[in-house]
Amino acid sequence: MSDTDVLWLRRDLRLHDSPALAAAAAADELLAVYCFDPREYGDRPFGGRDSFRYRKTGAHRVRFRREAVADLRERLRERGGELLVRHERPERALRTVADAVDADTVHYHTRPSPEEMGVEEAVREQFRNRPTATERHWGHTLYHVDDLPVRYTEIQDTYTPFRNTVEAGAEVREPLETPELPPTPATEPSPGEIPTPETLGVEPATPDDRGVHPFPGGESAALDRLESWMWDGDNLRSYRDTRNGMVGPDYSSKFSPYLNEGCLSPRYVKREVDRYEAERVSNDDTYWLVFELLWRDFFQFQVAKHGATFFERPGIRDREIDWADPETDPKAASQFRRWCEGATGIPFVDANMVELNQTGYVSNRGRQIAASFLANNLRIDWRRGAAYFERRLVDYDPASNYGNWAYIAGVGNDSRNRHFDVSSQAEKYDPDGTFVRRWLPALSDVPADAVHEPWTLTPAQQRRHGVELGIDYPEPVVDLEASYEKLP
Structure with missing residues (x-):
């Protein structure tokens, strides 16, 4: 039988x-x-x-x-x-x-x-x-749960001790090869059709040429991306230096949608990194990709350890913060809507949110800035922002998304306050305003010394640079500098 x-x-x-x-x-x-x-x-x-x-x-x-x-x-x-x-x-x-x-x-x-x-x-x-x-x-993880040096219920709640323990006490298993497939049953039911977006209750996605990558779905595209980015483009040798880029297809690997939808195995990526290091170069940059795969593992095991607490408003630190609720607070509702739309009047935040809405992707740095602004400057319930990211992201994963949001909101896997200074981050990662102008055409003629803070322009300067605040581009939703004073 x-x-x-x-x-x-x-x-x-x-x-x-x-x-x-x-x-x-x-x-x-x-x-x-x-x-x-x-x-x-x-x-x-x-x-x-x-x-x-x-x-x-x-x-x-x-x-x-x-x-x-x-x-x-x-x-x-x-x-x-x-x-x-x-x-x-x-x-x-x-x-x-x-x-x-x-x-x-x-x-x-x-x-x-x-x-x-x-x-x-x-x-x-x-x-x-x-x-x-x-x-x-x-x-779905780099390290198998059974190979951890301690039970997943006992892993540390901060990343560095976790990483040190795992790297010292566990080995990454070799990836499995694709097996030969047995035949399908003779009584095989109908294959069925892939439902349309409309059937699923979702509007079809509209491509945007400004996106950093088209992200075609599937294992074939995943393996092609790894080959083109790591081997053809030789991008791994400088990855640590480029990974915080904002514009272009190759500043980061763009593996995340493929990892999170399971089109690409992290163990396969690790094996390719090992081969790259053996055949080309081994340095801090090549290690950094494995470092980030381990970050991904960290949040997977944290969710396994903490369960539903990981997604609750007080987080795993059980920290009660007086979050504004868009359901009951009209001001918070307006601020949240403007954050979602990329219309806060803070260009570095808005450009990242517009990119997210238009393409489903935004850089790691951009995610941190947008999340920090909502949770720390506006003090709106962090889960609202995380849920909005869940809807929009092409590379959404529950553990990574909610783990990073809780981390930045101060209720997750870190005892430090994780707020970002938006203006200084903008000057560091988009010094000439290229990224902001790419996604906010209303600011296309504003010079670099004002493009991240257009509210500093006088009315005459606004007319000279073709942008009238409140008409062509919004007034700031909050006094940015004053909002930092409310942080604990």
């Missing part, structure tokens, strides 16, 4: 280095399934204490995800396999598919966020006391 296994794909849309696929491919027959879960789209409650409603998954990530699913389907078909696509809750779709093919086991990769764990539990519950087993695998 032959074994038939089902592979439930989630944010693991690749064939290389996939523990769940490797296990499922050992069966006599294999069928892969991906579900566009309706709960991930549209207007949803944040959940927990002091909840609010927000839109979860926006146009840019939907576009990327649809392309990634289509690419994986094609890669499976090239190898004689198939990918079933369903637009329904996984717990319902998987039971129907498993029953149709008389599946022995459903394999999948686990994820640590409470929301994703809840979906896993719903799937497992469907098969409880039934002949089909479920088997989960760990496959």
Whole structure:
């Protein structure tokens, strides 16, 4: 009697280095399934204490995800396999598919966020006391959870001690090769169609030529990007110096959408870094990419350790701050709306928010500036900003997004205040105003010495440079310098 296994794909849309696929491919027959879960789209409650409603998954990530699913389907078909696509809750779709093919086991990769764990539990519950087993695998971090020097519940809550402990006491496993695929079951159900953005309740994404990268979705694009950036462009040798850039495709790796949607394995990236160091150069710059992969691990294990507390307003530090609430405070509501739209009147903040809205991507430095301004200068509930990023980002990951926001808001993995001086950051990272003018055309003729603080221009200077504050570009939503005085 032959074994038939089902592979439930989630944010693991690749064939290389996939523990769940490797296990499922050992069966006599294999069928892969991906579900566009309706709960991930549209207007949803944040959940927990002091909840609010927000839109979860926006146009840019939907576009990327649809392309990634289509690419994986094609890669499976090239190898004689198939990918079933369903637009329904996984717990319902998987039971129907498993029953149709008389599946022995459903394999999948686990994820640590409470929301994703809840979906896993719903799937497992469907098969409880039934002949089909479920088997989960760990496959999205650089270091495997079982290889940590201590249990994940005991890892340090600050990055540097965590990094030192892990690097001294654990090894990164070798990535798995893509396995040979067994045939699909003879009773294979209909493959199904990839739902359109409109079906998912999302407006289609509109390309913007000003974006730093088009981010085509899928494993094929991920491997091409790694090859072109690391090897063809030889960009790894100077990565630490360029990583805080703002304009251009190669100042950073742009791997994050592929890592977060599972099109690219961090262990595969590490192996390529090792090969690059052996064949070309090994220095602080080449190490820095691994350093950032470990940052990503840190937040994954922090979510596994702290669970829902990681996403609560007081954070893991249980720190109560008098946050303004846009639901009840009209001033906060107006400020939050202007922050979302990139219309705060603070150019360095606005340019980053416009880039985010138009492309789904913004640099690491830009994210920090925008987050710090909302949480520290406006003192608006940090979860509102994190939820807005969740909607807009093409490279959204629950652990990294909410972990970084909580960190900057002062309720997360650091005991220091993490506010940024917007003006000094603008002068350092956009000294001639190129980035601001790229995204805020109203300021295109403002000189470098005023483009980051246009409110300093006299009315005559404004007329000379073609910008009238309050008409062509907004007045500042807050007195920037005075807002720092409110910080603890």
